[in-house]
Amino acid sequence: MAIDESITLKKLEVFLAFMERNNLARVAEDLGQSVVSVHRALHSLEQAIGCPLFKLEGRNLVPQDTARRLAESARRVVAECEDGIHAVRDMAGINASRLRVGAIYSLTLHCIPHLIVGTKLRKDGLNIELTLGSNDELLQKLQDGRLDAIVIGVHDGIDSKRLITVPLFSDEMFLAVPLDSPYASRSEVDLHELANENFVTLADGFITSYSFNQMMENAGISPVIGMHVGDIFSLINLVSNGMGISLLPGRIASFTPRIKLISLRPGHTYSQHIALLFLNSREQDRNLLALAAEGRTYSRRLLQGGDFPMLGEAE
Template sequence: MINEEITLKKLQVFLAFMRLHNLTKVAEELGQSTVSVHRALHTLEEGLHCPLFRREGRSLAALPAAFVFAKHAQRAVEETEEGIRKAREMAGVGSAKMKIGSLYSLTLGCIPQLIMGVKLRRPELQIDLVLGSNQELLLSLKEGRLDAIVVGLQAPLDDPQLLAVPLFQDEVRLAAPLGSPYAGREHVDLRELRSEKFITLAGGFVTSASFDHAFEQAGYVPETIMRVGDIFSLMNLVGSGMGYSLLPGRVAGFSGRIDLIPLDARYSSQQAITLLLLRSRERDPNLLALAAECRMYGTRKH
């Protein structure tokens, strides 16, 4: 059992002394009197039943036991502070920082607008942006490494842990190099491309799932010569004439070297761009601001 004389406040005083090695400087830093600092250190020793310091005139010198204890005390204080932060977030008390996850393909228009909108609502908020695949981002959200994610969904997500805020629907199209035989068409029948070579994204991305879904509708498996890990590389490869792909319409502004041609309605594949966050965090003021911006963005899109 931990002695009642051992408190987090005393640990903070102790750690400050181990860093500054001077009672007066510790008192100034913590806004306490020198007497209070000395009393905290003395009663901490009593609670530990172990000497931590020896007197050298009016000063204290740390004993080896103090250095050993400091390592563990530091971890205890840091873990407690982290626990307080997470508990406050879970209870809906916002922090000064928010981590948002997103797809690479949303960084041209959607994500910058959302971030600017949230910053107008909460100027003091620091926002970190993490980019990745649907699979990576969803895992990070559930593990608490991200506060919210904006991703594309092929179908409604049936997960009671998550709250979904829809933004807009995006249509998947044929991505072809400029001047291809399919240029200028109002729509293209995927069955005409049986002899063509294709490039697509690696598994875990919503666009990879859209690719597979569209060709299932077309009734064949295309010749896929390469799978890449990001959408920018994919567009560059298509633009250089290495093959065709299927890409969402939102990437049109990323490259002037490719055509995005609508698919025949029989092979239609839609992506629902959606904000996801944990239901347990829906009262967090930062996430409320983000959700509000997402709803406004969705209204403008419609």
């Protein structure tokens, strides 16, 4: 008998995930899909096979004996296909157990460790290689295929047509000053008060440099910039030692107690949007799906005030 063309490996994978988890919402999160898409895949598979696989009890889908029998065969089919793919990837020199992740420096204290640990728990044996760099450097490496995924600040200048974007969190920008600055006792500052101050900032290509430029442009200010630096840690040290002031995201507060972050008055506020990005041509990659699922978990727990530090304390 010919196999119905609507019976696909993807649907079998969704089916097996449901048989293991027995929960539509959890399967949807693991696979990076909507609950509706998961339910549709299961219903379509059932129709294609031509016999009932589940029964509805209340709002729950309950597998029948037919589903359990199908799962036995489906596991063998998917496993054989995976073995073949792994063998081909090995022949081509591509290591399926390696995930190359890039991130901006300021995310190394909380965000990136959580994502790495959580992803490795989801994918036992996965080797994650971390590369740090500026926003623009990491984006170029992703597009060139030198990285599998990146965690950076997103903005309107990024062409997202080829990218899958998983939002993680937003982080407000603050005025950063040394502890002995005249501004340190203030709870709020207007950007126009700073028009003649000496600023230090990051070089072009960093999300914080982009944010700095956007904020100054929005306020109509041409800032006096005494120095550009190539990493966030040098910038923090320069500010803390009185070499100038800067505009920095709230997560920087966790890196040092030697600078003061001061809120900006309404009309001058600005937030960075941090997200996980990978190419949409890799949207079915299991390693990236695990990373994306962990990213959504991280974001949700931040919003719910879970045990991750919140913005302004860390991330």
